Structure formats: structure tokens, C-alpha cells
Amino acid sequence: TRGKEWAQMVSPRVKPLNILGLGYSVGTDGQVLTGEIVVVKTFEELANRSQEVKGKFVVYNFDFKGYGESVKYRGSGASEAAKYGAIGALVRSVTPFSINSPHTGMQSYKSGVPKIPAVSITVEDAELFGRLAARGVKVNVSLYMEASMADREGTSRNTVSEITGTDKPNEVVLVSGHLDSWDVGQGAMDDGGGAFISWRALSVIKKLGLKPKRTMRSVLWTGEEMGLIGVQAYAKQHAGELNRMSIAMESDIGTFTPLGITFSGTNSTAQCIVNEILQSLNTINATKLTLNEEGSDIDYLMAAGVPGSSLDNAHETYFYYHHSNGDTMTVEDSHQLDLCTAVWAATSYAFAALDDLLPR
Ligand SMILES: [Zn+2]
Missing domain, CATH: 3.40.630.10 (Zn peptidases)
Incomplete structure (x- = not known):
């Protein structure tokens, strides 16, 4: 169940973020999770900057290169970030066009890596974070998510x-x-x-x-x-x-x-x-x-x-x-x-x- 979910940038100024939790994402355990962000464009950049990630949110602000190519950041961005100690993943929506609309979708966790909250953010907010990071501005974000999985399987039919x-x-x-x-x-x-x-x-x-x-x-x-x-x-x-x-x-x-x-x-x-x-x-x-x-x-x-x-x-x-x-x-x-x-x-x-x- 999605439940309630919200996020906002809390510094350098307060700005609400349009988000959608991703499939199978864990929630924030009733807490508001607050932390600094690290903005990366690719998994390679994430690996190169892995020392900076611990205790922070990773923002994936990839260049959209078609759905098939770009969907990997949504699919495995959370686990890739969690490998280096990130507390959450904020993934640019996988779309070539946006009017500040978040796009959800599947993601999956790798075994052996902590499960951290995974959400989609809008193209506009991802690019805003990208610009602020390029100027060396420290950005802090808060995230609240009630996301939960039912503890039993249901029946569904073709x-x-x-x-x-x-x-x-x-x-x-x-x-x-x-x-x-x-x-x-x-x-x-x-x-x-x-x-x-x-x-x-x-x-x-x-x-x-x-x-x-x-x-x-x-x-x-x-x-x-x-x-x-x-x-x-x-x-x-x-x-x-x-x-x-x-x-x-x-x-x-x-x-x-x-x-x-x-x-x-x-x-x-x-x-x-x-x-x-x-x-x-x-x-x-x-x-x-x-x-x-x-x-x-x-x-x-x-x-x-x-x-x-x-x-x-x-x-x-x-x-x-x-x-x-x-x-x-x-x-x-x-x-x-x-x-x-x-x-x-x-x-x-x-x-x-x-x-x-x-x-x-
Ligand atoms: Zn479909």
C-alpha cells in the first residue's frame, strides 16, 4: 500500500517536491527522514563518489536516453545507493517530457543490501538539484513514506x-x-x-x-x-x-x-x-x-x-x-x-x- 507520502527540500529553502514512491519500496517507519543529497548522473559517477554517499540521499539526475536505457536508475538505483550507505534514493522520473509530474514504476532490492526508501521525483526537481549541486550548494531533503507490503499474498487472475x-x-x-x-x-x-x-x-x-x-x-x-x-x-x-x-x-x-x-x-x-x-x-x-x-x-x-x-x-x-x-x-x-x-x-x-x- 502506498499510504501517505511527501517530500520537501528543507534547505537552502523550503520547497515541496512532487514524489511517487516506487514499487516494492519500504517506507520511512513512521519517521521523517532528513538528510543531505548527493546528485549523480550515472552509476559510474556514483561508484566514483561512493565516499560521499553515507547517510545521504542519492539523487539520480540522469540524461534521459530512452526508456529502455534510462529505466535502470529506477529499477536498481536504491540498492546501488544503499551499497554505499545512502538513506534513500530520489530518482528522476523516466520520461522525456514533464509538467512537474512524478512517474512511478517497479524497482527491486538486491539481496544483502539494506532496503532504503525509493521514490521518483520530477524532471524539474531533479534538474534543480543538479543545478544547485553544480554550484556547490548544500541541499537537505525530508522524506516521509508510509509504503508497506501486505504480509500475505493475494489471489489475482488472468x-x-x-x-x-x-x-x-x-x-x-x-x-x-x-x-x-x-x-x-x-x-x-x-x-x-x-x-x-x-x-x-x-x-x-x-x-x-x-x-x-x-x-x-x-x-x-x-x-x-x-x-x-x-x-x-x-x-x-x-x-x-x-x-x-x-x-x-x-x-x-x-x-x-x-x-x-x-x-x-x-x-x-x-x-x-x-x-x-x-x-x-x-x-x-x-x-x-x-x-x-x-x-x-x-x-x-x-x-x-x-x-x-x-x-x-x-x-x-x-x-x-x-x-x-x-x-x-x-x-x-x-x-x-x-x-x-x-x-x-x-x-x-x-x-x-x-x-x-x-x-x-
Ligand atoms: Zn504496461
């Missing part, structure tokens, strides 16, 4: 629906998105949109009276944000079926105007088939095929050999909202969602209608 195939009911085309989200905002773009179109694709097929040859299955994963928990249980339970899963599709990188799909398969015949299917979407300009292994939940299915596919879309602003209070229904556009649904329904149905499984 949500599954399907249209049984007419000719090959044991072969599966899977479309998916994740149903869980962070507690802030509404989780509309991450991943309400992806879950919506993955459910909607099947209902469109059903409404049109189409009968797929092989089974079309929609899975709305649970526990993605907490560490891909739902898909891991699914992959285990369905291990015997994965060689009959033609393709695993996932939408978790935005539902803006669709451009096409990505494809992870390396078989050139399969790539040709996917490309051919995409040509049917030329009326909505969504014919782009990108060969890569984009995915989150489906990583576990791709690792088991299932070809994977993600919805490619004009998602340049995705991380503006990601894991923040700004991820609300306001950023979803119903026309764009309809187009994404069309791509999802048309491509998944085409895969389900092929004579054979996609060659691997």
Missing part, C-alpha cells in the same frame, strides 16, 4: 475469453494486454487501451459472424507491473500448448494511431505471410511491419519459441503519461482505439484463418 476454432480448436492465436495498472492515474494507456482492444477484437469477430479455423484467445494479463506475474503462471500452465500457439500478440506500448505490427519470428516465410496480411490494412495506413522482439508479457511466450507481435502505433508521447497521474481516459482517443481494434481484429483473425501454423 481474464481469458476465446472463440473456439472450427477446424483446429487445439491451435491458438493469442491477443493480449494487461489488466492491472499502477495506482496513480487510471492506467488508461498502460494498459487499459491494450486490454480493451484485445477483448474488443474477439467481440468484433463474433459480431461479424466470422468463424476462425483455429482458436482465438484473448488474455488480459494480471500482475504485469509487479513483475509479469500473470503471464508466468500462464506459460507454466499452458506449457504443453505453446508449440500449437501460432502467434502471441500484445498491445502494451500505446493505443495511439496504429502503424502496423512488429513481428519477432525469424523464419522468412512467416515474415512474408505477416507482411502480406498487413497489406490488407492499407485503407487505414497500418501496413508497417517491423521485425523486432518488442513485448513485455509475451517475452515469456517468445522465450518458449512462440512468434510474438506487438501493436505498432504513433506512440511518441506514450511515456509523457506512463505510470503517472496523467495516464487517464483523457489521453485515449475513441477513433484511434477503433483503428487499433481493427488492426488487432483483422490480423489476429487472418492468423487464425491460415491453413497452417506460422512457420518458426
Whole structure:
């Protein structure tokens, strides 16, 4: 549970900080934690200045170089700082754009290192700290966090629906998105949109009276944000079926105007088939095929050999909202969602209608 949380700069002047505690972070034990800050840009700088860190907060004010590259400071910044005796980690939000909005997300503690509070701060505050540090100004920060973990595990379920195939009911085309989200905002773009179109694709097929040859299955994963928990249980339970899963599709990188799909398969015949299917979407300009292994939940299915596919879309602003209070229904556009649904329904149905499984 997040509970109450707040932070402020207490010197050289008092300024409230917009923060969000990070996933699995410990709280401050009912105390207000106050200390000086050390501002670093990289883990290398942290290691070089490790002597300065003891008893202080480490501020990560990295240069944003894309989500994949920069998310490591959020993911392991607390433990890296704790190695050298830091009392907390204040991590610049992992976003290319900010209106003073903190962005939360997962972090994990390394074993053998003390667990210290880990919070995201805004790009603006991280840069302010960076400027003050560059001028040699001593900055003190106070932090209060009630963050706590339940002492027992709960039950959560993947949500599954399907249209049984007419000719090959044991072969599966899977479309998916994740149903869980962070507690802030509404989780509309991450991943309400992806879950919506993955459910909607099947209902469109059903409404049109189409009968797929092989089974079309929609899975709305649970526990993605907490560490891909739902898909891991699914992959285990369905291990015997994965060689009959033609393709695993996932939408978790935005539902803006669709451009096409990505494809992870390396078989050139399969790539040709996917490309051919995409040509049917030329009326909505969504014919782009990108060969890569984009995915989150489906990583576990791709690792088991299932070809994977993600919805490619004009998602340049995705991380503006990601894991923040700004991820609300306001950023979803119903026309764009309809187009994404069309791509999802048309491509998944085409895969389900092929004579054979996609060659691997
Ligand atoms: Zn997501």
C-alpha cells in the first residue's frame, strides 16, 4: 500500500517536491527522514563518489536516453545507493517530457543490501538539484513514506475469453494486454487501451459472424507491473500448448494511431505471410511491419519459441503519461482505439484463418 507520502527540500529553502514512491519500496517507519543529497548522473559517477554517499540521499539526475536505457536508475538505483550507505534514493522520473509530474514504476532490492526508501521525483526537481549541486550548494531533503507490503499474498487472475476454432480448436492465436495498472492515474494507456482492444477484437469477430479455423484467445494479463506475474503462471500452465500457439500478440506500448505490427519470428516465410496480411490494412495506413522482439508479457511466450507481435502505433508521447497521474481516459482517443481494434481484429483473425501454423 502506498499510504501517505511527501517530500520537501528543507534547505537552502523550503520547497515541496512532487514524489511517487516506487514499487516494492519500504517506507520511512513512521519517521521523517532528513538528510543531505548527493546528485549523480550515472552509476559510474556514483561508484566514483561512493565516499560521499553515507547517510545521504542519492539523487539520480540522469540524461534521459530512452526508456529502455534510462529505466535502470529506477529499477536498481536504491540498492546501488544503499551499497554505499545512502538513506534513500530520489530518482528522476523516466520520461522525456514533464509538467512537474512524478512517474512511478517497479524497482527491486538486491539481496544483502539494506532496503532504503525509493521514490521518483520530477524532471524539474531533479534538474534543480543538479543545478544547485553544480554550484556547490548544500541541499537537505525530508522524506516521509508510509509504503508497506501486505504480509500475505493475494489471489489475482488472468481474464481469458476465446472463440473456439472450427477446424483446429487445439491451435491458438493469442491477443493480449494487461489488466492491472499502477495506482496513480487510471492506467488508461498502460494498459487499459491494450486490454480493451484485445477483448474488443474477439467481440468484433463474433459480431461479424466470422468463424476462425483455429482458436482465438484473448488474455488480459494480471500482475504485469509487479513483475509479469500473470503471464508466468500462464506459460507454466499452458506449457504443453505453446508449440500449437501460432502467434502471441500484445498491445502494451500505446493505443495511439496504429502503424502496423512488429513481428519477432525469424523464419522468412512467416515474415512474408505477416507482411502480406498487413497489406490488407492499407485503407487505414497500418501496413508497417517491423521485425523486432518488442513485448513485455509475451517475452515469456517468445522465450518458449512462440512468434510474438506487438501493436505498432504513433506512440511518441506514450511515456509523457506512463505510470503517472496523467495516464487517464483523457489521453485515449475513441477513433484511434477503433483503428487499433481493427488492426488487432483483422490480423489476429487472418492468423487464425491460415491453413497452417506460422512457420518458426
Ligand atoms: Zn504496461
